[in-house]
Amino acid sequence: MDQNGNWPSTLSLAGTDSVLVTVYARDPASNARYVTAATVFTLTGSANVSFTSGGATITSFTIPANALQAQFYVKGISAGTSSVSISNANYTTYSPSITVTHDRKDDHH
Secondary structure: OEOOOOOOOEEEOOOOOEEEEEEEOEOOOOOEOOOOOOEEEEEEOOOOEEEEEOOEEOOEEEEOOOOOEEEEEEEEOOOEEEEOEEEEOOEEEEOOEEEEEOOOOOOOO
């Protein structure tokens, strides 16, 4: 499991608070691999981020059979650092962290 470099390390509440990420299934040698059956991954995160797809909040996503990737959005909700986990029993858990900043131009703190 891997995010191919487009997983955000920071999100800003000042406009760049939602980023489309593409997640790839990978084999032990780190090559992108097609899955033979639909494979569900669980998403967990702290209260300052959420995951969305099709405008709805999600807690999991599926890489369809005969595909190697899935896409969804990660969105900043409130300032702080969030530990995120993408997991499936047959894959190594991916655990990035995201810092959500309060970069509003009208915020002079």
